[in-house]
Amino acid sequence: MNEPMNELRRDPLSGNWIIIGERIGGKRPFQYEKCPFCPGQEDQTPPPIYTRTDNGSWLVRVVPDRFPVLQIEGDLNKYGVDMYDRMDGIGAHEIIIESPDHKATLGTLSVRNIAFLLETWQQRILDLKKDKRFSYILVFRNQGPGTGVFTAHPYSQVVATPFIPTVVKPNLKSMKRYFELKERCILCDSIAQVRRSGDRIIAQTKNFISIAPFASQSMYETMILPLCHSYEFECDNTWERLEELARLLKRVVGAIESLMLENPSHTLVIHTSPNLDSDNDTEGQWKTLKQDFHWFIRIMPHPNPMSGFERGTGISTNIMSPEKATLLLREKLATIPIDID
Ligand SMILES: [Zn+2]
Ligand SMILES: [Zn+2]
Structure with missing residues (x-):
């Protein structure tokens, strides 16, 4: 595949990097007769x-994306073009096939399978963080129609970027600013606050909590966080904790899925710390990151495609308060066994 490499250009107004390339976006010449992620189609x-196997057959497989938005080989070749900044489209783009079961969702996968999936996400982050060209490793998964998935088979994506992605940057800045002001972690404080008021706690286990954010952007938006301060999702990796987190994730997503049967589409994003060993941190901006950053998982259902208003203004509109969403989710969770497999 000697396709031309995509290019990264920085928008001087927003400061965000944009990936530019002609083959991005659905130009997938391979028309599969059968789902390429199903067993037998390896x-x-x-x-x-x-590959993560269990009893001799694979449970989770990671493969490079056939049409990566960023490619792994090469140097960044950063340079300015007059007033502008650009670099080569270097990065990694991997597909994680989450289960052999074509019809599974995060709410129906077994706890064991989800724990293997969490472990796989962690392994890929740890491995890609060894590459000093990469500033950030983003793990995300889309589920349901209208989310850009090209098969119903459950899969997630890992993208390693030589810059901090737009979805992560504001969080990092807020966490850093809050720490500078108070010398405390903003999410540790948020957890303490929500535990005092109690009105946005969806579920809690020994080590993790699931809450509805104070200003949730969409119906049933949910965050899952470790109760104790921890800045690296990928290092939270004892099997006991992975199983506990897997069970909580399955129950919470299962509750969201059954409340949104009409349109179960959602996006899940792992928010973990940037790559502290990256060569790109020239400003030394992550000095307090171990104290100020707290990892979390964000699940964002999107029952309606982004409206013109939201696209134009960047202002989200949400028809259900997080307090009401919490009550409905708790009610639904009460019907799902706490020790579900
Ligand atoms: Zn399949
Ligand atoms: Zn914290």
Whole structure:
């Protein structure tokens, strides 16, 4: 595949990096007769980077994306073009096939399978963070129609970027600013606050909590966080904790899925710390990151496609308060066994 490499250009107004390339966006020349992620179709994907097997057959497989938005080989080649900044589209783009079961969702996968999936996400983040070209490793998954998925088969994506992605940057800045002001972690404080008021706690386990954010952007938006301060999702990796987190994730997403049967589409994003070993941190901006950053998982249902108002203004509109969403989610969770497999 000697396709031309995508290019990264920085928008001087927003400061955000944009990926520009003609083959981005659905130009997938491979028309599969069968789902390429199903068992028996393994030769339809590039050779796996990582495979997690259980009882002799694979449970989770990681393969490079056939049409990556960023490619792994090469140097960043940063340079200015007059007043502008650009670099080569270097990065990593991997697909995580989450289960052999084509019809599974995050709410129906077994706890064991989800724990393997969490472990796989962690392994890929740890591995990609060894590459000093990468500033950030973003793990996300889309589920349901209208989210850009090209098969119903459950899969997630890992993208390693030589810059901090737009979705992460404001959080990092707020956490840093709050710490500078108070010398405390903003999310540790938020957890303490929500535990005092109690009105936005969706579920709680020994080590994790699931809450509705104070200003949730969409119906049933949910955050899952470790109760104790921890800045790296990928290092929270004892099997006991992975199983506990998997069970909580399954129950919470299962509750969201059954409340939104009409349109179950949602996006899940892992927010973990940037790559502290990256060569790109020239400003030394992450000096207090271990204290100020707290990892979390964000689940954002999107029952309606982004309206013109939201696109034009960047202002989200949400028809259900997080307090009401919490009550409905708790009610639904009461019907799902706490020790579900
Ligand atoms: Zn499939
Ligand atoms: Zn914290």
